[in-house]
Amino acid sequence: MARFFDNLTLKGSAAPLAASVLMAGVAAGSMTMTGTALAAEPDFTGKKITFLTPHRGADSVLSLKTWMKYASKNLKGNPEITVQSKFGGGGVTAANFFAATAKPDGLTASMLNLPAFISYSVGRKGVKYDISTMKVIAGEAAVYVHIAGKSAKAQDASGVNASAGEQSFGTRSRNFNVMTAQILWRAAGSPVRVVTGFRGNDTVIQALASGELNLGYIYMQAWMRNLKNYADLNIKPIYQMGTLDAAGNIMRDPLIKDVPTADELYLKLKPNAKGTQDYKALRTAMSMYQIAKGFFLPAGTDAAIVNAWRTAVDKGAKDPAFIAEHTKLFGFPLAYVPWAQASKNLNDGLATLKEPYFQPGGEGYQLIIGTRQKKKK
Amino acid sequence: MEEALIILNAAVSGMFHVFSWPVFPMMMIGICVGMFLGLVPGLGGLIGFALLIPFALAMEPITGVAFLLGMSAVVTQTDTIPAVILGVPGTSAAMATSLDGYPMAKRGEAGRALCASYYASIFGTIVAAGLFILLLPILRAVIFAFGQPEFFMLILLGLMLAGSLAGNSLARGLIMAGFGLLLAMVTLETSIGAPRYAGEIIYLWEGIPLIPVVLGLFAIPEVLDLARRGTTISATTVDTRVSGLWAGLVDNLKNWWLIIRASTLGALAGFIPGLGGQVAEWLAYGTAVASDKDPSSYGKGNVRGVIAPEAGTAAQKPGALVPTVVFGIPGNAGMALTLSVFLIFGLTPGPDMITSKLDVTFGMIWVIVVANIIAAVLALVLQRWLILICYLRASILVPIVLGTMLTGATMANQSFGDVALFLCFGFLGYLFKHTDWPRVPLIMGLIMGGLAEKYLFLSFDLHGATWLWNRPLVWVIALVIFLSVFFPPMLRHYRAKRHGKAGAPAKVSGVKVSGYDE
Numbered sequence: 001m002a003r004f005f006d007n008l009t010l011k012g013s014a015a016p017l018a019a020s021v022l023m024a025g026v027a028a029g030s031m032t033m034t035g036t037a038l039a040a041e042p043d044f045t046g047k048k049i050t051f052l053t054p055h056r057g058a059d060s061v062l063s064l065k066t067w068m069k070y071a072s073k074n075l076k077g078n079p080e081i082t083v084q085s086k087f088g089g090g091g092v093t094a095a096n097f098f099a100a101t102a103k104p105d106g107l108t109a110s111m112l113n114l115p116a117f118i119s120y121s122v123g124r125k126g127v128k129y130d131i132s133t134m135k136v137i138a139g140e141a142a143v144y145v146h147i148a149g150k151s152a153k154a155q156d157a158s159g160v161n162a163s164a165g166e167q168s169f170g171t172r173s174r175n176f177n178v179m180t181a182q183i184l185w186r187a188a189g190s191p192v193r194v195v196t197g198f199r200g201n202d203t204v205i206q207a208l209a210s211g212e213l214n215l216g217y218i219y220m221q222a223w224m225r226n227l228k229n230y231a232d233l234n235i236k237p238i239y240q241m242g243t244l245d246a247a248g249n250i251m252r253d254p255l256i257k258d259v260p261t262a263d264e265l266y267l268k269l270k271p272n273a274k275g276t277q278d279y280k281a282l283r284t285a286m287s288m289y290q291i292a293k294g295f296f297l298p299a300g301t302d303a304a305i306v307n308a309w310r311t312a313v314d315k316g317a318k319d320p321a322f323i324a325e326h327t328k329l330f331g332f333p334l335a336y337v338p339w340a341q342a343s344k345n346l347n348d349g350l351a352t353l354k355e356p357y358f359q360p361g362g363e364g365y366q367l368i369i370g371t372r373q374k375k376k377k
Numbered sequence: 378m379e380e381a382l383i384i385l386n387a388a389v390s391g392m393f394h395v396f397s398w399p400v401f402p403m404m405m406i407g408i409c410v411g412m413f414l415g416l417v418p419g420l421g422g423l424i425g426f427a428l429l430i431p432f433a434l435a436m437e438p439i440t441g442v443a444f445l446l447g448m449s450a451v452v453t454q455t456d457t458i459p460a461v462i463l464g465v466p467g468t469s470a471a472m473a474t475s476l477d478g479y480p481m482a483k484r485g486e487a488g489r490a491l492c493a494s495y496y497a498s499i500f501g502t503i504v505a506a507g508l509f510i511l512l513l514p515i516l517r518a519v520i521f522a523f524g525q526p527e528f529f530m531l532i533l534l535g536l537m538l539a540g541s542l543a544g545n546s547l548a549r550g551l552i553m554a555g556f557g558l559l560l561a562m563v564t565l566e567t568s569i570g571a572p573r574y575a576g577e578i579i580y581l582w583e584g585i586p587l588i589p590v591v592l593g594l595f596a597i598p599e600v601l602d603l604a605r606r607g608t609t610i611s612a613t614t615v616d617t618r619v620s621g622l623w624a625g626l627v628d629n630l631k632n633w634w635l636i637i638r639a640s641t642l643g644a645l646a647g648f649i650p651g652l653g654g655q656v657a658e659w660l661a662y663g664t665a666v667a668s669d670k671d672p673s674s675y676g677k678g679n680v681r682g683v684i685a686p687e688a689g690t691a692a693q694k695p696g697a698l699v700p701t702v703v704f705g706i707p708g709n710a711g712m713a714l715t716l717s718v719f720l721i722f723g724l725t726p727g728p729d730m731i732t733s734k735l736d737v738t739f740g741m742i743w744v745i746v747v748a749n750i751i752a753a754v755l756a757l758v759l760q761r762w763l764i765l766i767c768y769l770r771a772s773i774l775v776p777i778v779l780g781t782m783l784t785g786a787t788m789a790n791q792s793f794g795d796v797a798l799f800l801c802f803g804f805l806g807y808l809f810k811h812t813d814w815p816r817v818p819l820i821m822g823l824i825m826g827g828l829a830e831k832y833l834f835l836s837f838d839l840h841g842a843t844w845l846w847n848r849p850l851v852w853v854i855a856l857v858i859f860l861s862v863f864f865p866p867m868l869r870h871y872r873a874k875r876h877g878k879a880g881a882p883a884k885v886s887g888v889k890v891s892g893y894d895e
Contacts, residue, residue, distance in 0.1 A: 059721075092579055195838040195839060212525060329434070
């Protein structure tokens, strides 16, 4: 039953409506399964659990450690959960390691990130894991803000028009943020020039502040924590990627309500574009960030163990003490996505990425991954 | 005048923070951990952050920050110990130090070399703190005057200095730097993230890991030679370990102008995000060699070759703190982690940190200065026993050192790939050492290759080819490269010719630094 939901895929324009119906069913099913699972709740007494993460940054690892501290309280036997970093290969190292070594006994779980999902979907070299068989236990969303430096002609959302001219857009490597910027600015009549190779947010900010670079993007929470600082450096927000509500609508994140979404700006520029491939790609980008991080158990894990984990992480994430601690540590609560929603977002996203548009040779592939420049003959 | 009083007041308040309870004892614990991490090759500050951050977060913000900064400030001080005693740089930032420190240890002057390095670290941080005060009004202009082209040129300068200064021959040095650059190409390609020369070996996708390479290249050859000789490291039986204390201080005082120049370069390299300790170290070493009447003495145990890089690297620490706390732009990987912790503690970087919260910023800088002083005192106390390593029999020392190095090499990734790289580069290191091919430029190429590539591509992507002629700072740095790398051998060649030695084979070389690569 759980596997069925894990692997279920929605396609086409009826997806939002179907998603709502499905969510209701999933919720009911989940409650039933939880009830069933309680009868045979796995006991983790005296067990040690390893939770892998592809990240090594202090924020990400600490956030997961804090969450798992509360999740452990809701697993029978209160096992010790150790967070272990398996950094490298844009998330592929952790995913491969997890697929190769984790036994389906509930003692090894892993966070996998969006680059690992993309690598899987487009069949990149070195991928030795199959996400479709893994068990989703939760998800975490990410919201990004696209920003302008002092040398950009567009200093706010009203500047997204043809008069902006060609502007440089800085990033570490191509991804859905880059794709969104390219589609939106192209629609505005001012295509951006993507500049890859920045080491990270810090170097993008430095280049924006020095005036070398026009546009970039930043994780919304990092933006919020540095608002005053960035204002002093003349760095301004233009639009945000937004969040999805339960019905699949793109909403402004409540923390930056005054910043419009890319979706809003796009439809303002092209009111009749909803059926186009560009608009679909834009929505895919936004929905993929709703599962920027997925939390998994290995393929073949018993349903009772999977349910125990789903319940534990859910209760942990909703624990007022955890919310308070996370907010105290980072200044905002965890962008938690329950497993059913996460599973649906993931499956939708993976299915979309399997479409020819995102596969090698397609325009979407070019936008999110890029291709080697061929030498002119 | 009023502004000067405000700055002075903030500086004094900052000092009070450092010595308050429980900030000082927690800083002391951080210092002890940092000293240990620097002492064991392969560990270092990043591992320290990973270990200590969970503890720091349980503390009050200023205590936690002092705890972490205390740790990170002293890693580069104790990493000198294995660099001098064993010829194995504890971290990649101690490579230039080992060029002259190890030959000094071999001739029984380990105590003097170590003491000189401790004092240089202390003076380096003090000079950096002074520079911070002086440059406060124009800090923003200094930091944002540099763009991607200037970063690239500075990286190039560091690389060229390493290539020309470490070894007998300029050509060999540059070839080895080129080899290092080639090794740096093994990673995910910058623009599309596709594996480049790494195939499906995911271990290599983040690039060839530095620590097993450094330890293999430097530790294995030294250990093998030691085992072959069966003697002690120190060639002399005269134990001079007690005499270093005074001699090291005198060396520093005699070279006060060198310290100021090296520290200024180090602090400036710290101010600029993304450069890091290695560039600071080589800029400082380069200035020592270039300003010496006898450049050929470098690499053979010239104490100035220890003082300059140590002062430069130490000054880089408070320097890197400035863009981190003032603009939220971390100066290096360690500072990126520190920034995360600052934010978690609610210490938001911004202009406030040099206005209303200037005392907090000063508190952080004083932590680095005071930590270096305390670490120097502790190291001096421990030195008596540490230098005994130089007098240990090879049969005792070799297995201990090999075991420690192997553990250090595999600590970060815990992968069999680390063991393979350690052994492979150990073999290469042995060959290079005994065929007079300098190893330091290879490491510098590996470290800076990725950075150089990114900054080069970013320069062209952002500015086209125009950066080559319309950015004055690029020209200034290019001139420095010419004057420090190519001009000295040209001048020597010209002088030799003028003095009628043209008949002799004109060997175009760097400054003829022999180093322990001989």
